[in-house]
Each structure stands twice: as C-alpha cells, then as structure tokens.
Amino acid sequence: MRVLIASGIFHPDSGGPATYLYSLLPALQERGYQFHVLAYGDAPCDGYGYPVERISFKQSAPQRWLRYARRYAELAAQSDLIYVNTLGLPRPKVNKPLVLKIVGDYAWERALQRGWIAPDTDLDAFQKRRDLPHVAWFKARRAREARAADKIIVPSVHLRRLVSGWRVPPERIQLIYNAPEPTLRAPSLSQAEARQKLGWQLDGRYLLSVGRLIALKGVQHLIQALAAVPSVRLIVAGDGEFLPHLRRRAEECGVAARVQFLGKVPHAQMSLLMRAADYVAIYSSTEGLSHTLLEALQVGTPVIASARGGNPEIVQHGVNGLLVPHPDLPALQAALQHAFSGGVRDALAANSALGMERFSWQTLVEQTDAALRAVLERP
Template identity: 55%
Template sequence: MTASNRLLVATGIFHPEAGGPATYLYRLLPQLQQHGWDIRVLTYGDAPVDGYPYEVQRIPRVFLPLRLWHYNRAVRPLLRWSDLVYAHMVDLPLWGDRHAPRVLKVVGDQAWERAVRSGWVSPTTDIDRFQVQRYSVQAEFFKRNRARQVRAMDGVIVPSEYLRRMVIGWGVAPEKVKVIYNALPPELERPTQTQTEARTELNLPQDAPLLLTVARLTAWKGVDHLITALKQVKDVHLLVAGDGPERPRLEQLAASLQGRVHFLGRVPHERILLYMRAADYVALYSGYEGLSHTLLESLYVGTPVIASDKGGNPEVVQHEVNGLLVPYVDVAALTTTLQGAFSGDTRQKLAANTHHGMERFYFERMIEATAMHLASFLA
C-alpha cells in the first residue's frame, strides 16, 4: 500500500457526537493516517466542527428523503475519489461508482433495533429469535433489506465471534467476515483510589455489598431482572448508572427494596470508572451485547463482573475466572449466582484474575489488525 491510497469513511454519526461508532472512528482514523491512508469522512451532522487532520463533511439531519438526497449527492464524487470505502451503518445512500471495494463494520442488528423502536416487535423480543422467526411485514422488509446490503459488501468487520455468526446467518459468505475485537482507549486511566477511598469519595457505605450496573435503561438491558433477583438476596445494594425510558417502571419495581436500589442517572465517564472501583461487582444482565465496553472497563479497573451468557459476553467473561456468567433469562439462576458471589472469598478470587485475557483488547492490536485488513482489499 502506498501513501496515495484514499479511504472514504461513510458513517451516520461522528465525533463530537456521543456513541460507540463516533468514538471508535475518532480514535481509529489518526492511526490509519500513520499507516499511509488519505482519509475523508462523510457523516450526518447539524454543524461543522473543525480541527481534524482529515476532511470531514457533514450532511444536516433534515427530513428523511431530502437527507438521503443530500448525502448521496455528496458521496458520489467521494466514491469516484476513493480507493476503498469503509462504511459504518447500513441504509447509507452509497449509490454511485463501484470501482472501490466496500467494507462494512457491523456492531449490531439495525433491523432488530428498528423493529423494537418502531413497536413492530415487543421490547423484550430476543435478538437471536428475531433472526429466525417471522414477524410483521415491516420487520421482515427491514430484515431482508439489511441482509441484502451486507451481502453486497466486499468485506465485513465485526467486533465479536457472536456477531460473525449472526452476519453469516444473513447469507454473507464466511470468508468475507473478519472479527476484530474493539479495544479500550490507550488514554484510559485506572482510578488511583482504593475501593475504600472510592466509596468515601462517592459517599457510599463502606460495609455494604455493592453491585453496579451501567446501561441505558431499555427493556433488553435486564435491569428489572437484577432488581427482582435482589429481593431474594439480603443486604446487597444495587447502583444503577444510566437513564432511559424504562426508569419509571424500574423505580416502581424497586420501591419494595427499602432503599437498596439507587438510581444515579447519567454519570460522567471518569466517575463511572470510580464507581466501578467502589463496587464489589459490575453486573450486565442484558439480552443483547455485541461486545460490551462496560465489561472491558470493569475488568480493566480490577472489578469482577456478573453477566448474562448472551451475545459477545462469553468472549469477555471467563466463567469463574474473571467473572460469572448467568443464563438469560433465568432469574432463579441469577439469584443463586448473586448469593454465591457475595459469600466466602469468591470476590477476592475473581478480582485477582480480572486481567486474564485482556491482551485481546489492547488498542495497538486493534489498530494493527484493522490496518492490515483494510490494506488487504488493495492487494
């Protein structure tokens, strides 16, 4: 690959907006420049932001048909300019020149997300069942459309083996799908405080068993199951960091626990790490995770985790080594796991192994793997 190779990054969201894809690209692209890529970014966005070492063009989020038209008009000359297209969502209007190979990063199932958001399926619909079961006409249309777009790509990058299996289930050839694990950012710093000091700083009780969950409060995040299980687990307090549409229902469900569930609302990221240090465990009992940064960050901080066995969680959590995996949905099993987690020296043993397997999620490894894989399309 020479320094003249030109990479078009087509996305729907970009820095400084919040969200995993925006943050991922913001950290990745300067590293790809060091590998010789000339980069241009096309994204949706309502205001120009300067200061990037590459060109960023933003398309205003006007009403949908006009938004697609503006995006496609902007992308056409970029498609002719590029040697490779790296797309970060389906449904982008990349209509035009096809001389450059196209690679798509898939971090979830946009058809399932849209079906849940639009009310075409229940908010608790299992994402794995969604792949094989038939639903409404609208849901099936978006499932077919998503699969067609992904199959048309020259390559697909996913952040977990779980998502690789899902994408292959859409009819994508297995040899097209590459797993590159997401990584913790190199600038991430562990809290310097001890667990005792962290609890003091956060005004948390020193002697209470503490469980922390960090999530947007939606139905598939499973916070309701944690609260239900806690009714059978004495003395343990649950800290809930995050907000979302389920919060009123969750607060009502927790009302009988006599102040043992604490809703923190949205917490700044640097404070989340401090809460992780203060907690005995971080719990993520969700029905879907592609590859959870929350689990990675908790293990990096040194706090063991309790997670559902869904999605990419088993690729991060090694049962009874650095955490505990629990079948989903099985509130009885979750209750038993929580009881065992806070008894004896279980926590101490798990905490001693939180570093186990973390080398797979080093930032440098992700950069090298991504750069090499993208370059392979130009060989």
C-alpha cells in the same frame, strides 16, 4: 489513503461504535490514513484532527435521510475507501471499495424498537423465523447490505456465525476483537479511595450498569432483581429514551431508594466509577463484543453478564465474572446473591486480567490496518 467513515453515532455520543472510532482513527492516522467522518448528531465538530460532519437531529426524519445520503455520495466520490460502522444508513450505491463493521443485527433491533416482535425474542431464533412482510423487508435489506461489502469486520465469533447466516461468503468476514482503549488503565486509587472521591459509602455494596438506556440493554431486569439483595445499590450510568420506564420500574419494585441514575457520564470518568463498584453488570439481550465488559476487567473490576452474544467470549464464568441465562429473573437474583456473598468478589477480581491478552489494542489497530489496505489493493 482517503477514507470516508460513515457511522450513525460518533464521539461524544455513548455507545461502542462511537468509542471505537474515536480511539481508532488517530492510531490509523499515524499510518498514513486521512479521514472524513459523517454521522448524525448536534455536538461540535471541531478539535478532532480530521473533518467531522454531523447531520442534525433538529430536522424531520426525511430531511435527515436526504441530507445524509447526499453528503455520503459527495464524500464517497472524494475518497479511496469507505468504512461503514452502522447498518441501515441511507447510502446511495457508489463504485468505491467498501468495508463494513457489523456489531449487531439492525433488523432485530428495529423490530424490537417498533414492537413488531416480542420483547424477549431471541436474536438467534429471529434469524430463522418466518416474519410479517415489514420485518422480512428489514431482514432482506441488512443481508443485501452485508453481501455488497468487499469485507466485513466483526468483533466476535458469535457475530461471525450470525453474519455468515445472511449468505455472506465466509472469506469476506474477518474477526477482529474489540479492545479496551489504549489510555484506559486502572486508576491508581484503591477501591476505597475511589469511593471516597465519589462520595460513596466505604462499606457499601455497589452494582454498576453502563450504557444507553434502551430496552435491549436489560437494566429493567437488574432493577427487578435488586429485591433479592437488599443491601446492594444499583448505579446506572447512561441516558436514553427508556429512562422514564426504568424510574417507574424502580418505584413499582420498591427499590427506588437504592437505584441512582447518573445520566450521561463522560467516558474519561468511567474508569473511576468502575474502580469504585463491586461489579459491572451488563444483562442485555445480546452484545456484539461489549466495550464495557472489556473496560471493567481492564481496571480490575469483575463483571456480571447475560450469557448472550459475544459475552461468553469475554467472561469466564466463575473465573473473572458470572454469566447468567437471559431472560431468567430467578437465575439473575441467584447470581446477585452469590456475587455478594463472602469472598466471591475478591476471588473474581484477582482473575480480571486472565484472557485479556486476546483483546489487545495494538493487535486491533494492526489487523484493521491490514484489512483496509487489503481491500484497497485488490486488482
């Protein structure tokens, strides 16, 4: 089966879709699939075991758009099936079976990035509100794109409900939970040994934030809340256009000495960071189903997360982590104070494996394989 993978990002880029595809494609190759990946970027394309093409960022946006659309049409013509992993790509209409994975609302993200809506606009409320014509256009576009797919894969119940609100027939939407990478295991090192390897203080208190540095990921709120826990250090693993703003925010809040920006960290090193941390924190405006939360729990580290999107499907409040209302600075400060009070971390860490059987890599591969074949085999 020849499958075109169309995505905005791909390994070694950071982000859920890049991580997901990089791990998934070899597993499906073993089941007889042949892949060709088309994405944006400038990283090398060799060494994947399947063709990878990247449309370079070293050209104007219109040039990138035209090149992507042209290559998409050419590669689609040579494929049996198309599996799209990013909404809003320049994809000319082709008469081929189409599966679409949706991990968020492209219209909401675009409106936030361009300042068309307030930074604290709730994703669920955004679905129902009346908007200016340019915002309404993006809403209509993503809904049309979703309705044109033969099948839609979503990684959370929250997203299934969201996408069904775009007038997509429910029978076309399939829930397949994300899962930690099959090779990801808790390091054999203890937390103390991991800290020693990283040069962290053995008796320090560390909060780890992982992800792209964009506004909706909420690192600015973690920085602001840090004043409530004077002895805690925030380690930020990731890069993005929001970094200068975050550095300024740390200075303004008087916590710059306790915030360390690591920049982009190779994914292979992430489990060591997670093992060394007391908590992994994701205080984002929304999440489809966070790979970072799953990976943290997989290595035995409890989590602190916004009670948004798919996060409550992973985090059992007071069991394997803490869920915090968003945006709510006093609640976040109180959650951090509680998290670093005596005995709480150890109790939550002891339960890190509870409920993780729902997020099985083998199940993800089997269900994705079945979904793709079902679309291809339709009369």
